[in-house]
Amino acid sequence: xxxxxxxYLKLPGSYLFSTIGKKVREYQAANPDKKxxxxxxxxxxxxxxxxxxxxxxxxxxxxxxxxTFKGYAPDLGYEFLRDVIAKKxxxxxxxxxxxxxIFISDGAKCDCGNIQEIFSRDNTIAVCDPVYPVYVDSNVxxxxxxxxxxxxxxxxxxxxxxxxxxxxxxxxxxxxxxxLIYLCFPNNPTGMVITKDRLQExxxxxxxxxxxxxxxxxxxxxxxDDNVPHSIxxxxxxxxxxxxxxxxxxxxxxxxxxxxxTVIPKDLVLEGTxxxxxxxxRHGTKYNGAxxxxxxxxxxxxxxxxxxQINEQIAFYMGNAKIIREGLSGAGFxxxxxQNAPYIWLKAPDxxxxxxxxxxxxxKANIVGTPGSGFGPSGEHxxxxxxxxxxxxxxxxxxxxxNL
Amino acid sequence: xxxxxxxYLKLPGSYLFSTIGKKVREYQAANPDKKxxxxxxxxxxxxxxxxxxxxxxxxxxxxxxxxTFKGYAPDLGYEFLRDVIAKKxxxxxxxxxxxxxIFISDGAKCDCGNIQEIFSRDNTIAVCDPVYPVYVDSNVxxxxxxxxxxxxxxxxxxxxxxxxxxxxxxxxxxxxxxxLIYLCFPNNPTGMVITKDRLQExxxxxxxxxxxxxxxxxxxxxxxDDNVPHSIxxxxxxxxxxxxxxxxxxxxxxxxxxxxxTVIPKDLVLEGTxxxxxxxxRHGTKYNGAxxxxxxxxxxxxxxxxxxQINEQIAFYMGNAKIIREGLSGAGFxxxxxQNAPYIWLKAPDxxxxxxxxxxxxxKANIVGTPGSGFGPSGEHxxxxxxxxxxxxxxxxxxxxxNL
Numbered sequence: 001x002x003x004x005x006x007x008y009l010k011l012p013g014s015y016l017f018s019t020i021g022k023k024v025r026e027y028q029a030a031n032p033d034k035k036x037x038x039x040x041x042x043x044x045x046x047x048x049x050x051x052x053x054x055x056x057x058x059x060x061x062x063x064x065x066x067x068t069f070k071g072y073a074p075d076l077g078y079e080f081l082r083d084v085i086a087k088k089x090x091x092x093x094x095x096x097x098x099x100x101x102i103f104i105s106d107g108a109k110c111d112c113g114n115i116q117e118i119f120s121r122d123n124t125i126a127v128c129d130p131v132y133p134v135y136v137d138s139n140v141x142x143x144x145x146x147x148x149x150x151x152x153x154x155x156x157x158x159x160x161x162x163x164x165x166x167x168x169x170x171x172x173x174x175x176x177x178x179x180l181i182y183l184c185f186p187n188n189p190t191g192m193v194i195t196k197d198r199l200q201e202x203x204x205x206x207x208x209x210x211x212x213x214x215x216x217x218x219x220x221x222x223x224x225d226d227n228v229p230h231s232i233x234x235x236x237x238x239x240x241x242x243x244x245x246x247x248x249x250x251x252x253x254x255x256x257x258x259x260x261x262t263v264i265p266k267d268l269v270l271e272g273t274x275x276x277x278x279x280x281x282r283h284g285t286k287y288n289g290a291x292x293x294x295x296x297x298x299x300x301x302x303x304x305x306x307x308x309q310i311n312e313q314i315a316f317y318m319g320n321a322k323i324i325r326e327g328l329s330g331a332g333f334x335x336x337x338x339q340n341a342p343y344i345w346l347k348a349p350d351x352x353x354x355x356x357x358x359x360x361x362x363x364k365a366n367i368v369g370t371p372g373s374g375f376g377p378s379g380e381h382x383x384x385x386x387x388x389x390x391x392x393x394x395x396x397x398x399x400x401x402x403n404l
Numbered sequence: 405x406x407x408x409x410x411x412y413l414k415l416p417g418s419y420l421f422s423t424i425g426k427k428v429r430e431y432q433a434a435n436p437d438k439k440x441x442x443x444x445x446x447x448x449x450x451x452x453x454x455x456x457x458x459x460x461x462x463x464x465x466x467x468x469x470x471x472t473f474k475g476y477a478p479d480l481g482y483e484f485l486r487d488v489i490a491k492k493x494x495x496x497x498x499x500x501x502x503x504x505x506i507f508i509s510d511g512a513k514c515d516c517g518n519i520q521e522i523f524s525r526d527n528t529i530a531v532c533d534p535v536y537p538v539y540v541d542s543n544v545x546x547x548x549x550x551x552x553x554x555x556x557x558x559x560x561x562x563x564x565x566x567x568x569x570x571x572x573x574x575x576x577x578x579x580x581x582x583x584l585i586y587l588c589f590p591n592n593p594t595g596m597v598i599t600k601d602r603l604q605e606x607x608x609x610x611x612x613x614x615x616x617x618x619x620x621x622x623x624x625x626x627x628x629d630d631n632v633p634h635s636i637x638x639x640x641x642x643x644x645x646x647x648x649x650x651x652x653x654x655x656x657x658x659x660x661x662x663x664x665x666t667v668i669p670k671d672l673v674l675e676g677t678x679x680x681x682x683x684x685x686r687h688g689t690k691y692n693g694a695x696x697x698x699x700x701x702x703x704x705x706x707x708x709x710x711x712x713q714i715n716e717q718i719a720f721y722m723g724n725a726k727i728i729r730e731g732l733s734g735a736g737f738x739x740x741x742x743q744n745a746p747y748i749w750l751k752a753p754d755x756x757x758x759x760x761x762x763x764x765x766x767x768k769a770n771i772v773g774t775p776g777s778g779f780g781p782s783g784e785h786x787x788x789x790x791x792x793x794x795x796x797x798x799x800x801x802x803x804x805x806x807n808l
Contacts, residue, residue: 003524044475047468048468209405211405
């Protein structure tokens with residue numbers, strides 16, 4: 001008799017953003033005249049840049065003619081895209097990464113969720129707390145986390161690394177050495193970044209202990225400070241211990257186009273087995289490549305014109321981030337992030353819980369944010385706002401918060 | 405210390421089509437003047453239909469303006485696409501399937517590969533032999549198959565159901581009752597179909613035994629015979645035992661656009677757990693939806709104009725299938741399939757093995773096909789040709805085979 005994967009049943013409740021969506025729908029239904037401003041989920045609002053639109057049209061036309069029609073893409077992605085990524089994202093920054101170490105995919109979320117499956121099921125994982133839920137949930141589904149304890153809001157076999165005000169929201173080495181270490185910088189949800197020196201310490205730690213770092217760099221394009229690394233491969237020795245995930249979603253507004261990539265250096269070898277080969281086998285068996293027209297759009301992001309237009313969008317969002325940071329600080333809030341990341345992490349006032357502040361903000365100011373506790377217990381009393389709204393909404397949200 | 409997933413290491417050799425690709429490249433390098441005709445891998449050659457191209461352009465334009473820009477898609481797909489699929493593919497055929505039982509994805513291969521993960525790891529699987537390699541390989545990676553035995557070319561814990569000339573290439577009920585049963589009709593690789601009566605027997609068998617049928621209907625649009633079911637939900641009781649996979653790849657030439665869907669009826673419940681909820685959770689956690697513009701293109705396939713253009717392409721490919729069937733029969737070959745499917749399954753002459761015939765065809769006629777043994781031991785001495793070539797290539801291939 002067929003049976004379900006019991007590990008799925010260990011996942012508590014529904015996905016954070018579903019719960020938020022439900023609360024907002026209920027409020028809006030009860031208050032149809034109120035204009036709700038959404039600064040919660042990290043979805044972008046700026047349209048795709050003109051250069052990319054132009055290239056999309058060209059690629060669509062190619063698909064309409066037999067001579068230029070493209071069928072199945074190469075498993076690991078088109079060379080025209082992998083080459084330009086290797087050069088501009090890595091080699092130009094002094095990172096030794098080759099085009100054949102890059103795997104094109106339909107997004108960093110998918111890759112972050114799927115990567116765990118090339119590792120042994122008895123490997124231990126370490127995550128930051130608070131954390132992007134995908135890292136933990138995908139490991140729960142694979143049976144790597146043990147049971148959930150509602151009292152501590154934690155899974156028994158997961159190593160949690162608290163990221164709090166006290167440690168500047170940068171994790172410390174845990175007591176128990178993890179096999180797999182998820183790191184995300186610039187961080188979602190805190191918007192905080194790690195210095196190159198500090199990241200080097202993590203790379204050294206992983207190499208010394210035989211751990212693998214799963215490095216989510218989805219927000220690297222929002223970095224402006226010089227001492228903040230864009231890639232973990234800026235650190236010495238990362239080629240033997242780190243996998244990196246990148247996304248076009250926030251960089252170029254591709255949340256609805258779907259494109260990302262994963263870097264697995266060929267030097268990353270465990271007990272004689274190169275992880276590169278395992279991930280290639282997974283791609284070949286369970287995936288069929290990102291659409292040709294989307295890969296062309298991705299390549300357009302690296303043209304001079306495309307890059308200029310994308311940089312303007314990023315500057316626009318970081319302008320929003322500045323407005324939020326300064327607006328909240330001026331209103332007396334304790335504020336973090338938002339300087340090298342599109343996320344602002346704020347302390348709820350008056351010792352309110354994250355969800356209490358969520359309700360207050362929704363009901364009194366008609367603003368939707370994300371409760372910090374939804375990202376883990378160390379996120380309690382915190383709250384995330386995103387810089388991805390329109391300028392008008394962002395300004396109005398700050399006005400409303402000032403008048404709370 | 406991090407360790408790899410040892411189950412990946414049980415996979416033998418490289419993927420079938422990689423081996424073929426290598427042989428062809430070597431031949432072409434040694435014989436640069438020869439024109440090789442590829443009727444091996446099942447990739448299409450006809451360009452995307454004009455109506456779909458038109459809709460793609462419109463959707464691209466929408467992405468370029470803030471007012472019509474689309475970010476993250478709904479996890480399970482846009483309603484405009486799910487609604488039209490439910491109506492035209494199911495309800496119009498008398499199948500009771502609702503739009504909210506349809507999950508849009510980037511292709512049937514991904515879904516066929518990923519579906520196993522919502523089931524218990526100790527479930528047994530049954531597959532046809534010969535079989536599309538993804539069903540088996542994805543279960544190997546999940547640790548559900550035991551070791552590979554090179555002598556029998558089989559995995560220890562997989563239940564193989566031989567599909568041979570003797571049983572008309574339709575599997576018989578195996579001795580041991582499987583938990584999960586993979587069926588694919590019209591079949592890849594044999595091109596053979598199952599009647600509705602016979603499929604009903606499988607549905608009854610699954611319901612009686614508490615098994616789940618994973619039904620790959622990627623080639624349903626090539627069916628012309630009336631007694632051949634397009635969907636497993638044409639059978640009574642399928643809502644409590646079957647999941648169905650569909651693809652736009654061959655139907656509308658989307659191999660390079662990537663779109664498919666999976667149907668999980670809400671009545672499919674194991675030990676109190678609805679599989680629908682588990683797959684929804686997987687989508688929400690490890691997937692982020694097919695691109696908006698591709699989903700719009702998918703919906704265009706259901707317009708009158710789109711449907712007409714797609715049907716012309718299918719008729720064109722089935723014209724090729726007829727040419728191959730008749731060409732091979734005329735040349736004295738034993739031929740199967742190709743009447744309700746784009747695949748033709750032929751017996752190699754003179755008791756040659758599949759790979760011997762592959763080499764013969766490549767070297768003497770410069771034609772690439774797929775060795776039947778690559779799909780499983782019961783495929784030995786057989787060979788697959790596809791109808792997806794151009795008319796010119798297909799005709800020339802038959803001419804070359806006649807002159808062998």
